[in-house]
Ligand SMILES: [Zn+2]
């Protein structure tokens with residue numbers, strides 16, 4: 497069996513296990529008594545533990561005791577249309593494998609469990625930033641149609657509920673499909689997504705503070721384009737919140 501087939505079979509099996517045994521943790525797939533919205537305490541701790549400080553502008557991992565007023569070495573020369581970026585952790589280990597599973601069989605259930613955990617973990621800090629609306633970074637409709645859902649939208653809905661502000665998935669749309677950004681250089685990524693996101697004509701955000709949600713932030717090219725579209729629609733402060741930073 498090829499690795500891809502083995503992976504598909506395993507994913508299917510895990511999904512069936514979840515159906516039969518609701519006491520199985522979505523992340524470690526063990527029978528647990530301490531599930532909180534589908535995730536056990538050990539997994540919750542691993543998913544939300546960030547071992548490094550991160551840059552407030554681009555959310556890259558940074559060393560201790562560095563000056564970050566102008567951003568870090570990764571973003572100092574970049575101009576972003578968003579004001580700051582926050583993350584749960586680096587794109588690594590269990591956080592990475594969980595994000596990948598969100599795109600597979602029963603990925604929507606994994607995304608909803610992770611959204612609830614993220615909301616419990618981060619809502620107090622996010623609330624301090626004063627968001628008035630939560631906007632998921634959209635997929636092109638063709639990709640959304642193939643997958644059946646947009647994982648970023650499920651994450652955004654969970655955060656919006658916890659923050660008590662509206663989730664606005666229709667504030668952004670993809671104007672054209674773009675190739676997957678993995679395996680592309682930062683320059684290619686910028687070209688790929690240039691003008692690929694737009695807000696509806698006539699939308700007036702009147703200086704609102706917007707929390708924009710995605711699963712992963714790598715170079716920031718997509719988040720920049722999405723923020724540019726919201727900015728053109730009159731958004732004030734734009735904060736990007738992602739589960740993970742990395743590739
Ligand atoms: Zn677990």
Ligand SMILES: [Zn+2]
Nearest residue numbers: 551554568571
């Ligand atoms: Zn930075």
